[in-house]
Amino acid sequence: MRFVFFHLMPYPYLPDDFDENHRSPSLTFPSKYFDPRLGRELYHRYLDELEYAETLGFDGIAVNEHHQTAYGLMPSPNLMAAALSRRTERAQIMVLGNAIGIRGNPLRVAEEIAMLDHLTNGRIVSGFVRGIGWEYFGHSVNPTRSRGRFNEAHDLIIKAWTSDDVFQWYGDNYEYRYVNLWPKPLQRPHPPIYIPGAGSTETMKFVAEHGYTYMSVYAPSRVVKMWFDGYRAAAEEAGVTPDPEKIGFSLPVYVAETDEQAHREAKQYLEWLFLKGLKQGTEIVSPPGYMSQGSMRGILKAGLKPFAELSYEELLAQGYAVVGSPRTVTERFGELHEQLGFGQLIALMSIGNAPHEHTKRSMELFASEVMPALRPLGVASTAGAAS
């Protein structure tokens, strides 16, 4: 099992009337609620936590991209990766990922990741995401073109990283007469690619066919199981057996000395994350054309409640998050591993409005007591191991 410490960098200081008077912390939540003094403190605190995760023995430290939201303060994840690159030495620095569906110029992503690969001495991981629905409102990109833009940007970036010669690119979404990437990335043929999926069958197939790492997003474990099974089936169809590490289970994790203490503390942090941070209507999450008819049908059939309607008990019972003492958390992940099959645990441990001290203690307990126990799980058998 590989362990990743994943940060969202939330802005937790919401106004008291947030629940009554604001429909979401995203897209239209006015930036007058951002206090620059507190913002500055948060950036430094959060970067400290990411650096500390390496010290504790996490295999990777991860950041992501969001725009116009208090849910996460990283419009440019590549800047965060750059800030981490020379302050760390061992852990992979994982951008999970760049929202290439909404970028006007995907070559810029190719350039920045290539630079980061050198700054990190080959530790960069390149995630690609389409960008959340509201970002298609915020950056004025047509969501009906999301899939096409994502696929084409991906193809262009990979070719830019791997081509030895100048080439031209004529696509439906992008046109370049001269593509000639300086610098090329350090890792060959290019940095590892991670792609999160939220049930889209198109994504499962795409990730499987390219041999990339597929990672989950917030969902009940019964739904994550369908996604991972779908990914494995798509891989089988493509004639590959994915290494367990190519399946990343991503979710909030909180550890304290006892179950009782863990729940007492984690309840409000998880409630911040799901009831405030993820308070968002379908209209901004799935704008028209962002989902295919088939994927939309699948999501509707899954009958999921909106995040903001989930109780703390439901969040835990359904497997949206794992909370408890080191022993409970270890056992729970043992069960989940059995049920879902994954070789990489991408843990969101700085949850919502959790203070630094609690986050730090949770990370320490996870690293010292949970990680060693789970380490042997989800490793490729010798016969099937990737060389």
Next chain:
Amino acid sequence: MSNVTADGERAASAGPVSRTLEFPGGSIQYFREGRGRPLLFLHAAGGAGVWHEFLERLSAGFDVVAPAHPGFGPSDELPEVEDIDDLVYHYIDVIDRLGLDRPHVVGGSFGGWVAAELAVAAPHKIASLTLLGAVGLRIPEHPVTDLFFLKPHEIPPVLFSDPAKAAEMFPPGEPDIDTILAAYKDQTALARFGWVPFLNNPKLERRLKRITAPTLVAWAEKDALVPIEHGRRYAERIPGARFEVVDDCGHAMYFERPAEFADVVMGFLSGVSR
């Protein structure tokens, strides 16, 4: 492709036969009913594939052809029709393939935008132009409501002035999956043509002077989606255009007041036809 019966009780009981027309990559659905000069009706974001009272009334005096735009309702998304100028060429094809001889063109809301673009691009192809609550103009000081951003319960009051009429169109209770998916398909088709620029063509306003067809611009008095200033601007810029307002009505014009809108349109067309 054989004719198929339209979905929905109304069409099955009273409406005309649903027909299809093949295009590269798919087919579009249309109704054709009535006698007289041909009239091409271009529907709004909603109402694709539905034969409704307004159309029934128009068909009393005209050979009404009412296609569902590509991607809307029962029509397939057509790969070659991906933005508004493609739609104009699409309707030139529809006019030619159905042998419509200089039809009157009546467009509501999104369909009004398409109608205006068609009248600019192919003035010789049409006998008259009627714009009903049409989008298409860029007037930043009077923005069109962002209907993509509305929550489901926020939509009916934006479309209808009379809550009782809204309730007929949007029955209370949770819609089933197929209803949600059908609405998502229509919204997707609309977004394909109108996400950005948002339901407008920045060049359209300066081109309106090219329209030669007799034009009626009609608006609902209480349009909460497309401000009435858009109607006034259309009427100012289209040479000789007539401007009429239907009182006490919301943006869903011909669904909220079908008789009144039919009277206004028929009144205008009777003057043109002679």
